[in-house]
Amino acid sequence: MSVVFALATPPAKSAICIFRVSGPGCHKGLKLLTNKSSFEHGRFFLSSIFDRGSLVDRAGLVVFEGPNSYTGEDSFEVYAHGGLGVMASIVGAFKGVGFDEAAPGEFTKRAFLNNKITLNEAESVADLIDATDERGVVLSNRSLYGDMSKTVVGFAEDIDRIRVRVEAEIDFSDEGNEYMDSSVISDLDRLIGVFELFVGGCVNKKMFSQKNNILLAGPVNSGKSSVFNRLLGFERAIVSDVPGTTRDLIGSEIFYESSSFSVFDSAGVRDTSDVIEQTGVALSLAEIKKADLVLGVFEKFDGVFIDRLKQLCESGVFISVQNKTDIFEVDSKNFDCCVSAKTGSGFNALKNLISDSFDNNVKHDDYKYLIRERHEVLFKGVVKSLGIALSGLKQSEALELVAEELKNARSGLDEVVGKKFSDDLLGDIFRGYCIGK
Numbered sequence: 001m002s003v004v005f006a007l008a009t010p011p012a013k014s015a016i017c018i019f020r021v022s023g024p025g026c027h028k029g030l031k032l033l034t035n036k037s038s039f040e041h042g043r044f045f046l047s048s049i050f051d052r053g054s055l056v057d058r059a060g061l062v063v064f065e066g067p068n069s070y071t072g073e074d075s076f077e078v079y080a081h082g083g084l085g086v087m088a089s090i091v092g093a094f095k096g097v098g099f100d101e102a103a104p105g106e107f108t109k110r111a112f113l114n115n116k117i118t119l120n121e122a123e124s125v126a127d128l129i130d131a132t133d134e135r136g137v138v139l140s141n142r143s144l145y146g147d148m149s150k151t152v153v154g155f156a157e158d159i160d161r162i163r164v165r166v167e168a169e170i171d172f173s174d175e176g177n178e179y180m181d182s183s184v185i186s187d188l189d190r191l192i193g194v195f196e197l198f199v200g201g202c203v204n205k206k207m208f209s210q211k212n213n214i215l216l217a218g219p220v221n222s223g224k225s226s227v228f229n230r231l232l233g234f235e236r237a238i239v240s241d242v243p244g245t246t247r248d249l250i251g252s253e254i255f256y257e258s259s260s261f262s263v264f265d266s267a268g269v270r271d272t273s274d275v276i277e278q279t280g281v282a283l284s285l286a287e288i289k290k291a292d293l294v295l296g297v298f299e300k301f302d303g304v305f306i307d308r309l310k311q312l313c314e315s316g317v318f319i320s321v322q323n324k325t326d327i328f329e330v331d332s333k334n335f336d337c338c339v340s341a342k343t344g345s346g347f348n349a350l351k352n353l354i355s356d357s358f359d360n361n362v363k364h365d366d367y368k369y370l371i372r373e374r375h376e377v378l379f380k381g382v383v384k385s386l387g388i389a390l391s392g393l394k395q396s397e398a399l400e401l402v403a404e405e406l407k408n409a410r411s412g413l414d415e416v417v418g419k420k421f422s423d424d425l426l427g428d429i430f431r432g433y434c435i436g437k
Ligand SMILES: Nc1nc2c(ncn2[C@@H]2O[C@H](COP(=O)(O)OP(=O)(O)OP(=O)(O)O)[C@@H](O)[C@H]2O)c(=O)[nH]1
Pocket: 219, 220, 221, 222, 223, 224, 225, 226, 227, 238, 239, 240, 241, 242, 243, 244, 245, 246, 247, 266, 267, 268, 269, 323, 324, 325, 326, 327, 339, 340, 341, 342, 343
Protein backbone atom coordinates (compact mmCIF):
# COMPACT_ATOMS: atom_id res chain seq x y z
CA MET A 1 0.00 0.00 0.00
CA SER A 2 1.30 3.43 -0.89
CA VAL A 3 1.11 6.51 1.32
CA VAL A 4 -1.90 8.58 0.29
CA PHE A 5 -3.02 12.05 1.29
CA ALA A 6 -6.16 14.12 0.80
CA LEU A 7 -7.72 17.35 1.90
CA ALA A 8 -10.56 16.32 4.23
CA THR A 9 -12.17 19.79 4.29
CA PRO A 10 -13.60 21.65 1.26
CA PRO A 11 -11.04 23.30 -1.05
CA ALA A 12 -12.14 26.82 -0.14
CA LYS A 13 -10.81 29.65 2.01
CA SER A 14 -11.63 28.85 5.62
CA ALA A 15 -10.29 29.17 9.17
CA ILE A 16 -8.49 25.84 9.05
CA CYS A 17 -8.03 23.04 6.56
CA ILE A 18 -7.44 19.43 7.47
CA PHE A 19 -5.26 16.98 5.56
CA ARG A 20 -5.24 13.25 6.18
CA VAL A 21 -2.32 11.02 5.34
CA SER A 22 -2.24 7.23 5.63
CA GLY A 23 -0.02 4.30 4.64
CA PRO A 24 3.04 2.41 5.77
CA GLY A 25 6.02 4.74 5.90
CA CYS A 26 4.03 7.96 6.24
CA HIS A 27 5.69 8.77 9.58
CA LYS A 28 9.09 8.66 7.88
CA GLY A 29 7.80 11.24 5.40
CA LEU A 30 6.45 13.34 8.28
CA LYS A 31 9.91 13.43 9.86
CA LEU A 32 11.22 14.98 6.63
CA LEU A 33 8.33 17.47 6.57
CA THR A 34 8.74 18.58 10.20
CA ASN A 35 12.47 18.03 10.88
CA LYS A 36 11.43 16.03 13.94
CA SER A 37 12.90 12.68 14.86
CA SER A 38 9.96 11.22 16.80
CA PHE A 39 6.27 11.89 17.56
CA GLU A 40 3.98 11.30 20.46
CA HIS A 41 1.12 9.22 19.12
CA GLY A 42 -2.53 10.14 19.44
CA ARG A 43 -1.83 13.58 20.89
CA PHE A 44 -2.34 16.99 19.28
CA PHE A 45 0.85 19.05 18.95
CA LEU A 46 2.08 22.07 16.99
CA SER A 47 4.81 21.78 14.45
CA SER A 48 6.33 23.68 11.56
CA ILE A 49 5.88 22.05 8.18
CA PHE A 50 8.56 22.55 5.56
CA ASP A 51 8.63 21.99 1.84
CA ARG A 52 12.22 21.26 0.85
CA GLY A 53 13.55 23.57 3.56
CA SER A 54 11.10 26.46 3.30
CA LEU A 55 8.39 26.97 5.91
CA VAL A 56 4.87 26.26 4.65
CA ASP A 57 2.85 26.70 7.87
CA ARG A 58 2.92 26.13 11.57
CA ALA A 59 0.14 23.62 11.99
CA GLY A 60 -1.54 21.24 14.43
CA LEU A 61 -0.72 17.58 13.99
CA VAL A 62 -2.03 14.30 15.32
CA VAL A 63 -0.08 11.13 14.62
CA PHE A 64 -1.73 7.68 14.78
CA GLU A 65 0.08 4.40 14.90
CA GLY A 66 -1.55 1.47 13.09
CA PRO A 67 -3.61 -0.52 13.81
CA ASN A 68 -5.00 2.12 16.19
CA SER A 69 -6.14 4.50 13.48
CA TYR A 70 -9.18 5.02 11.21
CA THR A 71 -7.55 3.12 8.35
CA GLY A 72 -5.71 0.62 10.54
CA GLU A 73 -2.44 1.92 9.06
CA ASP A 74 0.13 4.39 10.33
CA SER A 75 -1.41 7.77 9.60
CA PHE A 76 -1.51 11.43 10.62
CA GLU A 77 -3.67 14.52 10.26
CA VAL A 78 -2.63 18.12 9.70
CA TYR A 79 -4.70 21.11 10.85
CA ALA A 80 -3.32 24.03 8.90
CA HIS A 81 -4.43 27.59 8.12
CA GLY A 82 -7.27 27.36 5.62
CA GLY A 83 -5.84 29.51 2.84
CA LEU A 84 -5.76 28.25 -0.73
CA GLY A 85 -2.03 29.07 -0.92
CA VAL A 86 -1.32 27.08 2.24
CA MET A 87 -3.32 24.15 0.87
CA ALA A 88 -1.43 24.22 -2.43
CA SER A 89 1.92 24.42 -0.59
CA ILE A 90 1.07 21.46 1.65
CA VAL A 91 0.05 19.42 -1.40
CA GLY A 92 3.43 20.31 -2.95
CA ALA A 93 5.27 19.34 0.25
CA PHE A 94 3.45 15.98 0.44
CA LYS A 95 4.23 15.20 -3.18
CA GLY A 96 7.83 16.20 -2.51
CA VAL A 97 8.20 13.38 0.02
CA GLY A 98 6.56 10.85 -2.28
CA PHE A 99 2.97 10.80 -1.01
CA ASP A 100 0.23 10.10 -3.59
CA GLU A 101 -3.15 11.77 -3.91
CA ALA A 102 -5.90 9.57 -2.44
CA ALA A 103 -8.84 8.37 -4.52
CA PRO A 104 -12.39 9.13 -3.29
CA GLY A 105 -13.19 7.05 -0.20
CA GLU A 106 -9.63 5.68 -0.09
CA PHE A 107 -9.32 6.02 3.70
CA THR A 108 -12.59 4.22 4.36
CA LYS A 109 -11.73 1.59 1.76
CA ARG A 110 -8.46 0.94 3.57
CA ALA A 111 -10.32 0.77 6.88
CA PHE A 112 -12.52 -1.94 5.34
CA LEU A 113 -9.60 -3.86 3.80
CA ASN A 114 -7.80 -3.72 7.15
CA ASN A 115 -10.89 -5.12 8.94
CA LYS A 116 -11.53 -1.95 10.93
CA ILE A 117 -15.12 -1.82 9.66
CA THR A 118 -17.48 -4.04 7.66
CA LEU A 119 -18.51 -3.16 4.10
CA ASN A 120 -22.01 -2.06 5.11
CA GLU A 121 -20.49 0.13 7.82
CA ALA A 122 -18.20 1.68 5.21
CA GLU A 123 -21.33 2.43 3.16
CA SER A 124 -22.99 3.95 6.22
CA VAL A 125 -20.07 6.37 6.60
CA ALA A 126 -20.99 7.86 3.20
CA ASP A 127 -24.71 7.78 4.07
CA LEU A 128 -24.01 9.70 7.27
CA ILE A 129 -22.14 12.37 5.32
CA ASP A 130 -24.94 12.47 2.72
CA ALA A 131 -27.63 12.85 5.39
CA THR A 132 -29.25 16.27 5.18
CA ASP A 133 -31.54 15.98 8.18
CA GLU A 134 -31.73 14.54 11.65
CA ARG A 135 -33.68 11.47 10.52
CA GLY A 136 -30.93 10.51 8.08
CA VAL A 137 -28.30 11.02 10.76
CA VAL A 138 -30.15 8.87 13.30
CA LEU A 139 -30.67 5.99 10.86
CA SER A 140 -27.16 6.11 9.34
CA ASN A 141 -25.68 6.10 12.82
CA ARG A 142 -27.71 3.07 13.77
CA SER A 143 -26.33 1.22 10.74
CA LEU A 144 -22.80 2.48 11.37
CA TYR A 145 -22.38 2.28 15.12
CA GLY A 146 -25.36 0.13 16.06
CA ASP A 147 -25.55 -3.60 15.91
CA MET A 148 -26.49 -4.04 12.25
CA SER A 149 -23.30 -5.85 11.22
CA LYS A 150 -23.37 -7.96 14.36
CA THR A 151 -27.01 -8.86 13.72
CA VAL A 152 -26.27 -9.84 10.10
CA VAL A 153 -23.28 -11.95 11.15
CA GLY A 154 -25.45 -13.52 13.87
CA PHE A 155 -28.04 -14.53 11.26
CA ALA A 156 -25.29 -15.98 9.05
CA GLU A 157 -24.09 -18.13 11.96
CA ASP A 158 -27.63 -19.26 12.76
CA ILE A 159 -28.09 -20.30 9.12
CA ASP A 160 -24.79 -22.20 9.29
CA ARG A 161 -25.86 -24.09 12.37
CA ILE A 162 -29.02 -25.23 10.60
CA ARG A 163 -27.06 -26.17 7.49
CA VAL A 164 -24.67 -28.30 9.57
CA ARG A 165 -27.68 -30.18 10.94
CA VAL A 166 -29.08 -30.67 7.43
CA GLU A 167 -25.71 -31.96 6.23
CA ALA A 168 -25.52 -34.35 9.19
CA GLU A 169 -28.91 -35.58 8.05
CA ILE A 170 -27.52 -36.18 4.56
CA ASP A 171 -24.66 -38.26 6.05
CA PHE A 172 -27.14 -40.29 8.08
CA SER A 173 -29.28 -41.11 5.10
CA ASP A 174 -26.14 -41.98 3.06
CA GLU A 175 -25.45 -44.60 5.66
CA GLY A 176 -28.93 -45.98 5.17
CA ASN A 177 -30.27 -44.59 8.43
CA GLU A 178 -33.57 -42.74 8.51
CA TYR A 179 -33.25 -39.95 11.01
CA MET A 180 -35.23 -36.80 10.72
CA ASP A 181 -34.72 -34.13 13.34
CA SER A 182 -38.05 -32.33 13.02
CA SER A 183 -36.84 -29.41 15.15
CA VAL A 184 -34.71 -28.34 12.15
CA ILE A 185 -37.92 -27.34 10.39
CA SER A 186 -39.31 -25.35 13.31
CA ASP A 187 -35.91 -23.74 13.98
CA LEU A 188 -35.61 -22.62 10.36
CA ASP A 189 -39.21 -21.40 10.41
CA ARG A 190 -38.46 -19.31 13.50
CA LEU A 191 -35.24 -17.97 12.02
CA ILE A 192 -37.07 -16.83 8.88
CA GLY A 193 -39.63 -15.02 11.05
CA VAL A 194 -36.94 -13.17 13.01
CA PHE A 195 -34.99 -12.33 9.85
CA GLU A 196 -38.09 -10.95 8.14
CA LEU A 197 -38.73 -8.78 11.17
CA PHE A 198 -35.18 -7.46 10.91
CA VAL A 199 -35.57 -6.73 7.18
CA GLY A 200 -38.86 -4.97 7.91
CA GLY A 201 -36.94 -2.60 10.18
CA CYS A 202 -34.62 -1.53 7.36
CA VAL A 203 -35.44 1.41 5.09
CA ASN A 204 -33.90 1.79 1.64
CA LYS A 205 -31.90 5.00 1.43
CA LYS A 206 -33.32 5.67 -2.03
CA MET A 207 -36.89 5.64 -0.84
CA PHE A 208 -36.01 7.49 2.31
CA SER A 209 -34.12 10.33 0.70
CA GLN A 210 -36.62 10.78 -2.10
CA LYS A 211 -39.22 12.01 0.39
CA ASN A 212 -39.85 15.60 1.30
CA ASN A 213 -40.49 17.22 -2.07
CA ILE A 214 -42.57 20.35 -1.73
CA LEU A 215 -44.14 22.01 -4.75
CA LEU A 216 -45.58 25.52 -4.89
CA ALA A 217 -48.47 25.57 -7.33
CA GLY A 218 -51.47 27.73 -8.09
CA PRO A 219 -52.79 30.41 -10.42
CA VAL A 220 -50.48 32.93 -12.09
CA ASN A 221 -49.38 35.96 -10.13
CA SER A 222 -50.59 34.62 -6.76
CA GLY A 223 -47.10 35.07 -5.32
CA LYS A 224 -45.73 31.49 -5.54
CA SER A 225 -42.22 32.69 -6.36
CA SER A 226 -42.41 35.27 -3.56
CA VAL A 227 -43.52 32.60 -1.06
CA PHE A 228 -40.75 30.33 -2.38
CA ASN A 229 -38.12 33.05 -1.88
CA ARG A 230 -39.43 33.88 1.57
CA LEU A 231 -39.26 30.18 2.57
CA LEU A 232 -35.66 29.97 1.34
CA GLY A 233 -34.67 33.26 2.92
CA PHE A 234 -33.13 34.64 -0.28
CA GLU A 235 -34.17 35.78 -3.75
CA ARG A 236 -33.91 32.59 -5.78
CA ALA A 237 -36.83 32.92 -8.20
CA ILE A 238 -37.72 35.94 -10.31
CA VAL A 239 -40.71 37.85 -8.98
CA SER A 240 -42.67 40.26 -11.13
CA ASP A 241 -46.18 41.58 -11.52
CA VAL A 242 -46.35 40.13 -15.03
CA PRO A 243 -48.55 37.02 -14.86
CA GLY A 244 -46.69 33.98 -16.23
CA THR A 245 -43.24 35.05 -15.02
CA THR A 246 -42.15 31.58 -13.89
CA ARG A 247 -41.90 29.19 -16.82
CA ASP A 248 -39.83 26.38 -15.38
CA LEU A 249 -39.39 24.34 -12.25
CA ILE A 250 -36.94 26.00 -9.88
CA GLY A 251 -35.64 23.92 -7.01
CA SER A 252 -33.76 24.57 -3.81
CA GLU A 253 -33.33 23.14 -0.32
CA ILE A 254 -34.73 24.54 2.90
CA PHE A 255 -33.73 23.55 6.39
CA TYR A 256 -36.26 23.93 9.15
CA GLU A 257 -35.68 22.81 12.71
CA SER A 258 -34.11 19.37 12.31
CA SER A 259 -35.44 18.62 8.83
CA SER A 260 -34.54 19.53 5.29
CA PHE A 261 -36.87 19.65 2.30
CA SER A 262 -36.54 20.10 -1.44
CA VAL A 263 -38.81 22.94 -2.53
CA PHE A 264 -39.83 23.69 -6.10
CA ASP A 265 -41.43 26.79 -7.54
CA SER A 266 -43.54 26.20 -10.65
CA ALA A 267 -45.26 28.02 -13.45
CA GLY A 268 -48.71 29.40 -12.61
CA VAL A 269 -51.53 27.27 -13.95
CA ARG A 270 -53.66 29.01 -16.59
CA ASP A 271 -54.79 28.57 -20.17
CA THR A 272 -52.27 30.24 -22.42
CA SER A 273 -51.36 30.40 -26.08
CA ASP A 274 -47.68 30.94 -25.29
CA VAL A 275 -45.98 27.65 -26.23
CA ILE A 276 -43.16 27.99 -23.68
CA GLU A 277 -45.60 28.82 -20.93
CA GLN A 278 -47.82 25.88 -21.96
CA THR A 279 -44.84 23.57 -21.45
CA GLY A 280 -44.25 25.12 -18.02
CA VAL A 281 -47.89 24.63 -17.07
CA ALA A 282 -47.80 21.00 -18.22
CA LEU A 283 -44.68 20.52 -16.09
CA SER A 284 -46.41 22.04 -13.05
CA LEU A 285 -49.39 19.72 -13.45
CA ALA A 286 -47.15 16.68 -13.81
CA GLU A 287 -45.13 17.67 -10.76
CA ILE A 288 -48.24 18.14 -8.62
CA LYS A 289 -48.93 14.43 -9.10
CA LYS A 290 -45.49 13.46 -7.87
CA ALA A 291 -44.92 15.91 -5.01
CA ASP A 292 -45.06 14.77 -1.39
CA LEU A 293 -46.56 18.09 -0.39
CA VAL A 294 -48.27 20.67 -2.59
CA LEU A 295 -48.67 24.22 -1.34
CA GLY A 296 -51.50 25.70 -3.37
CA VAL A 297 -50.87 29.47 -3.29
CA PHE A 298 -53.83 31.81 -3.91
CA GLU A 299 -54.74 35.45 -3.37
CA LYS A 300 -58.38 34.73 -2.78
CA PHE A 301 -60.54 31.66 -2.32
CA ASP A 302 -61.28 29.78 -5.52
CA GLY A 303 -62.99 26.51 -4.57
CA VAL A 304 -63.01 25.07 -8.10
CA PHE A 305 -59.31 25.74 -8.62
CA ILE A 306 -58.37 24.38 -5.19
CA ASP A 307 -60.40 21.20 -5.81
CA ARG A 308 -58.68 20.77 -9.17
CA LEU A 309 -55.23 20.92 -7.54
CA LYS A 310 -56.31 18.60 -4.70
CA GLN A 311 -57.53 16.03 -7.21
CA LEU A 312 -54.23 16.17 -9.09
CA CYS A 313 -52.36 15.52 -5.85
CA GLU A 314 -52.04 11.76 -6.11
CA SER A 315 -49.58 10.73 -3.45
CA GLY A 316 -48.98 13.89 -1.51
CA VAL A 317 -50.59 16.15 1.02
CA PHE A 318 -52.26 19.38 -0.09
CA ILE A 319 -52.10 22.60 1.91
CA SER A 320 -54.02 25.63 0.73
CA VAL A 321 -52.22 28.92 1.34
CA GLN A 322 -53.65 32.39 1.04
CA ASN A 323 -50.93 34.92 0.13
CA LYS A 324 -50.91 38.73 0.08
CA THR A 325 -52.77 39.09 3.40
CA ASP A 326 -51.23 42.57 3.64
CA ILE A 327 -53.62 43.73 0.90
CA PHE A 328 -56.42 41.12 0.98
CA GLU A 329 -58.62 40.23 3.93
CA VAL A 330 -57.43 37.17 5.83
CA ASP A 331 -59.64 34.18 4.97
CA SER A 332 -58.69 31.58 7.57
CA LYS A 333 -62.08 29.87 7.11
CA ASN A 334 -61.20 28.71 3.60
CA PHE A 335 -57.40 28.36 3.81
CA ASP A 336 -55.13 26.11 5.87
CA CYS A 337 -52.68 28.95 6.25
CA CYS A 338 -52.68 32.70 5.53
CA VAL A 339 -49.41 34.50 4.81
CA SER A 340 -47.89 37.59 3.30
CA ALA A 341 -44.69 36.99 1.35
CA LYS A 342 -44.21 40.75 1.41
CA THR A 343 -44.23 41.20 5.20
CA GLY A 344 -43.34 37.63 6.25
CA SER A 345 -46.47 37.32 8.37
CA GLY A 346 -47.77 33.74 8.81
CA PHE A 347 -44.53 32.07 7.71
CA ASN A 348 -43.74 30.47 11.07
CA ALA A 349 -47.16 28.83 11.02
CA LEU A 350 -46.61 27.73 7.40
CA LYS A 351 -43.22 26.18 8.20
CA ASN A 352 -44.73 24.36 11.17
CA LEU A 353 -47.53 23.03 8.95
CA ILE A 354 -44.95 21.78 6.44
CA SER A 355 -42.83 20.19 9.14
CA ASP A 356 -45.84 18.55 10.84
CA SER A 357 -47.19 17.14 7.60
CA PHE A 358 -43.90 15.27 7.05
CA ASP A 359 -43.63 14.16 10.64
CA ASN A 360 -47.02 12.51 10.25
CA ASN A 361 -46.05 10.99 6.94
CA VAL A 362 -42.63 9.54 7.59
CA LYS A 363 -42.44 7.75 10.89
CA HIS A 364 -38.72 7.15 10.97
CA ASP A 365 -38.99 5.51 14.37
CA ASP A 366 -40.60 2.59 12.57
CA TYR A 367 -37.20 1.92 11.05
CA LYS A 368 -34.04 0.84 12.72
CA TYR A 369 -31.47 0.82 9.95
CA LEU A 370 -30.80 2.79 6.77
CA ILE A 371 -29.78 0.41 4.00
CA ARG A 372 -28.89 0.66 0.33
CA GLU A 373 -30.39 -0.92 -2.75
CA ARG A 374 -27.53 -3.47 -2.72
CA HIS A 375 -28.44 -4.62 0.79
CA GLU A 376 -32.15 -4.77 -0.01
CA VAL A 377 -31.52 -6.99 -3.05
CA LEU A 378 -29.28 -9.28 -0.98
CA PHE A 379 -31.76 -9.46 1.92
CA LYS A 380 -34.59 -10.35 -0.49
CA GLY A 381 -32.39 -13.09 -1.95
CA VAL A 382 -31.72 -14.44 1.54
CA VAL A 383 -35.44 -14.51 2.39
CA LYS A 384 -36.13 -16.32 -0.89
CA SER A 385 -33.39 -18.95 -0.34
CA LEU A 386 -34.49 -19.57 3.24
CA GLY A 387 -38.09 -19.97 2.04
CA ILE A 388 -37.07 -22.53 -0.60
CA ALA A 389 -34.98 -24.39 1.99
CA LEU A 390 -37.90 -24.48 4.41
CA SER A 391 -40.41 -25.81 1.90
CA GLY A 392 -37.77 -28.34 0.74
CA LEU A 393 -37.45 -29.59 4.31
CA LYS A 394 -41.22 -29.69 4.83
CA GLN A 395 -41.75 -31.67 1.65
CA SER A 396 -38.77 -33.94 2.39
CA GLU A 397 -37.10 -32.96 -0.86
CA ALA A 398 -33.45 -33.69 -1.62
CA LEU A 399 -31.56 -32.43 1.39
CA GLU A 400 -28.58 -31.52 -0.84
CA LEU A 401 -30.74 -28.84 -2.44
CA VAL A 402 -31.87 -27.58 0.96
CA ALA A 403 -28.22 -27.33 2.10
CA GLU A 404 -27.38 -25.48 -1.13
CA GLU A 405 -30.11 -22.88 -0.54
CA LEU A 406 -28.91 -22.37 3.03
CA LYS A 407 -25.42 -21.83 1.64
CA ASN A 408 -26.79 -19.24 -0.80
CA ALA A 409 -28.54 -17.44 2.04
CA ARG A 410 -25.36 -17.34 4.08
CA SER A 411 -23.40 -16.12 1.09
CA GLY A 412 -25.85 -13.22 0.62
CA LEU A 413 -25.28 -12.11 4.20
CA ASP A 414 -21.51 -12.43 3.72
CA GLU A 415 -21.80 -10.01 0.82
CA VAL A 416 -23.67 -7.48 2.95
CA VAL A 417 -20.88 -7.22 5.52
CA GLY A 418 -18.17 -7.69 2.88
CA LYS A 419 -16.80 -11.10 3.84
CA LYS A 420 -17.23 -11.72 0.13
CA PHE A 421 -16.63 -8.92 -2.36
CA SER A 422 -15.27 -8.21 -5.81
CA ASP A 423 -12.99 -5.38 -6.90
CA ASP A 424 -15.81 -4.10 -9.12
CA LEU A 425 -18.14 -3.88 -6.15
CA LEU A 426 -15.56 -1.96 -4.10
CA GLY A 427 -15.02 0.34 -7.08
CA ASP A 428 -18.76 1.00 -7.34
CA ILE A 429 -19.16 1.64 -3.63
CA PHE A 430 -16.21 3.95 -3.06
CA ARG A 431 -16.44 5.91 -6.32
CA GLY A 432 -19.26 8.03 -4.86
CA TYR A 433 -17.32 9.00 -1.74
CA CYS A 434 -15.81 12.35 -0.86
CA ILE A 435 -12.09 12.77 -1.37
CA GLY A 436 -10.49 12.60 2.06
CA LYS A 437 -13.05 10.23 3.59
N1 LIG B 1 -48.70 43.03 -1.62
C1 LIG B 1 -48.16 41.87 -1.85
N2 LIG B 1 -47.71 41.59 -3.07
C2 LIG B 1 -47.15 40.38 -3.28
C3 LIG B 1 -47.03 39.41 -2.27
N3 LIG B 1 -46.44 38.30 -2.79
C4 LIG B 1 -46.19 38.59 -4.08
N4 LIG B 1 -46.61 39.83 -4.40
C5 LIG B 1 -46.52 40.50 -5.70
O1 LIG B 1 -47.31 39.76 -6.62
C6 LIG B 1 -46.69 39.77 -7.90
C7 LIG B 1 -46.48 38.34 -8.39
O2 LIG B 1 -45.56 37.71 -7.54
P1 LIG B 1 -44.78 36.40 -7.96
O3 LIG B 1 -44.11 35.88 -6.75
O4 LIG B 1 -43.96 36.63 -9.17
O5 LIG B 1 -46.02 35.49 -8.31
P2 LIG B 1 -46.05 34.06 -9.02
O6 LIG B 1 -47.24 33.35 -8.48
O7 LIG B 1 -44.76 33.39 -8.90
O8 LIG B 1 -46.33 34.48 -10.50
P3 LIG B 1 -46.12 33.62 -11.86
O9 LIG B 1 -44.74 33.03 -11.81
O10 LIG B 1 -46.26 34.62 -12.93
O11 LIG B 1 -47.18 32.57 -11.86
C8 LIG B 1 -45.41 40.56 -7.74
O12 LIG B 1 -45.63 41.87 -8.15
C9 LIG B 1 -45.12 40.50 -6.26
O13 LIG B 1 -44.38 41.61 -5.80
C10 LIG B 1 -47.54 39.74 -0.96
O14 LIG B 1 -47.49 38.99 -0.01
N5 LIG B 1 -48.09 40.98 -0.83
